[in-house]
Amino acid sequence: MTTKGKVLVLVSSGHGLPLKDGKVYTGAGYYLNELTVPVRTLMGEGYEITFANPKGNTPQMDVHSAVPDFFGGDEAKLQDYLKFRDTLDGLKNPMRISDVIASGLDQYDAVFVPGGHGPMMDLLDDPDAGTVLRHFHQASKPTAVLCHGPISLLAALPNSTEVVAALAAGDVAGAHAKAQGWIYSGYKMTIFSTAEEQQREPLEIGGKVRFYPDFALSTAGGDVSVLAPWTSYVVHDRELISGQNPFSDHALLKLLLPALDGKKKSVSAS
Template sequence: MKLFKLGAALLAAFTTFAVPHAASAATAASKGKVLVVMSSANSLDLKDGRKYSTGYYLNEFVVPYRKLVEAGYEPVIANPKGDVPVMDPNSNNKMFFGGDEAARADAFKYAQGVDLLKKTKTLASVVAEGTSGYVGVFVPGGHAPMADLLTDKNLGKILTSFHDTGRPTGIICHGPIVLLSALGDAEGFVKSMIANDGKANSFAKGWPYAGYRVTVFSTGEEQALEGPGGLGGNVQFYPVNALAEAGAHVDSVANWHSNVIVDRELVTAQQPFSAAEFGDVFVARLKAAKR
């Protein structure tokens, strides 16, 4: 795997992100349903026209998902097409599990055993049914959300409903880019960001998350991946710039260090190495909201 050639020093720096060894099923008396929104995309268009094969990140999905289940919550998975989400093969690496090969293998096995990944709902059906039956919403990362979720109108309606009712919304890594779907004209905003025409802000009026403190995969981290052995090209725009242009206050820490930010109902995390902390904070927010 060539994507993250960061060496032994990076592996040594992150030794606390292993997946819990025991997976317990949700309790019979569920604490509530949590909507897990995933991408239907398996590739991302790059600036030069090339495509990067992607999907959800293994630890960004499994670590928080598992914490939700073990805390007694009932996940329901949905994506735009109602199809089976694809895993980014680059994420199936022990680097994201503190260098622990057994933890990586355990996480992969766990993901393979999540039957709900094969029984996804469409986002349109979630909108049609309404979101009142969910206590929270969780969006894992990977580059895939930048390909479809950021302009998905159904997701925009879903996120706005959680925002309006103050229910916990947890999003990690590239995932926070999906907050753009709540713009009045997300497609216009994204086209403007790609064109770099300086007009994106004109599409941002009325955005529900204006003024929120958030984090997302940092520009420095993205640039570290752009090149041979990584993405093999440049993303069309940086998530940090897009969220800031829309009106969010984006906070980043040093590359590859855990960073989780809570602002009102929104919990965001910077990258894969934030997965364990993010899962704990999100579960805590769900518990606090219920009280």
């Protein structure tokens, strides 16, 4: 069977999100709907999916995401998507991002980074993730990032580790200075908001994140906007399509699918 194309999905290798005061949220990982809703739709449209993460290990699902709330309140739909997730052999055995790079990034039509706190653990300053993002940027190929997924855009900085360390230390001026020349500087984008994170901190992660994602991207030079908590919101600027929160999954697809089709026809997607 011929495929319509290939989409690369980057997930985390991490099994613990470092928090302030030395705490760790061990349940961090990908959010079920943010990964499975777009992936299932893309597969249904004929795209082949390749999962990759830094270590090539099985990524962790955030248990707080396996609830009906993120599937329209429908328990049956939640169970259906859990079953679908279990059919994804590539998710159980992802490639290493370094091996994906070695095999050639030209074969992929888009890259997608779902959220959950996973990207906050390792993708945000992973040099290989940075190589992938710079490739898709230079080739103007769709780059879709959802919820906490947009934090991975920091990896495109050559000194992302220093920028992330400055953010974690509260050195805003230092982080901003170190982020000069970021390929996404000035891009309109969205990401999980401070208000949303502050609502989830006591309920989900039992502590405070080292820095808030929207503030981090703004500090790095992104033109960040967010709507009221839990509102579906997606922003499209050039090759970048970003969604604010778990409820933005379908809206993200509504922009990603035409962008992929536009790329196929070698016309720039509006």
